[in-house]
Amino acid sequence: MGLSIRFYLFAEDGLQAISQRVMMGLIRGEDAMPQYAGTKQKVADVILENEGRKPVRIERVQGSYLTFDDKGQVHSDLVASGFAALETGMALADALRKPQTKIVDLTPKLNREKWERENRWTPSKNDLDAIADDIWRRKEANQPRIERAQGIAPKPPKVTYEAKEAIREIRTSLISIANKLQWLSEPALKGAAFEARENAKIEADGPLWLGIAAAADRYHEIQVRRRTGRGVWYALVEILRWDAVQRTGEVIASFSERCDSKAKAEEAARRLLTENAKCFTAQTSVHTEVLCELEWDEEAGAKLL
Secondary structure, eight states: OEEEEEEEEEETTEEEEEOHHHHHHHHHTSOOOGGGTTOEEEEEEEEEEEETTEEEEEEEEEEEEEEOOTTSOOHHHHHHHHHHHHHHHHHHHHHHHSOOOSSOOOHHHHHHHHHHHHHEEOOOHHHHHHHHHHHTTOOOTTSOOOEEOOOSSOOOOOOOHHHHHHHHHHHHHHHHHHHHHHTSOHHHHHHHHHHHHHHHHHSTTHHHHHHHHHHHHHHHHHHHHHHHOOSOEEEEEEEEEEETTTTEEEEEEEEEEEESSHHHHHHHHHHHHHHTGGGOOSSEEEEEEEEEHHHHHHHHHHHTO
């Protein structure tokens, strides 16, 4: 038995299926649905139990909302909603752990209920039947066909097994190259970039050498910024939830602030750490760091994978 997920959009123009590619693009801020710009739409996440590739049972259905901005994107609202979910959930958990007194503060409970009303909805029996009909293709001849909701991001080309294996092997080599470069000193990185460009002029795999030169330039500039503190910097605080069984951690929330110097970023990081220390529990930890703009671009990209 395995699990899979499907997404459905309950719009005024009828029930539509959302592919995982489009949904992930919306979540990551890489796709949009301009046809729903400025609206709030109902969606349902459907967890299926499968035998092979065949769905045999609906495990769970959860109704939520997608709030589209004027460009048809939802990423910013999802981030804000996620932070609110964490804050209200932890506040309610803290309140329930406190000893009961004659005077009960209902604020955490009311705030959580408000978040639930604004971000969750309960699918009706008709909604569930419509989803089940689509999953098991029980449509009558006279019933309208469920269409796929369309985003605007182009569909990527198919990645074959051969291509995946090649990329996997290349990634291993790239990790080795990055490890070699990131520990070099500033003068060594400058020399490595020069030598790589010279090799690009005379060797058949010149484009690869140019990539190595660009990577060396980047690591060199990061070291310069760390030494001088110049440029734009970011303070970052992440809340990680740990799985004691699998010994893995997952970032469940992050808070950041853009600063115009390294010193200001350090000050902002200390303040963000103090403000979010309440998020620390036996199951979570709070991670803090400051990053220059080049590292932040890399960090932001990694979080979207």
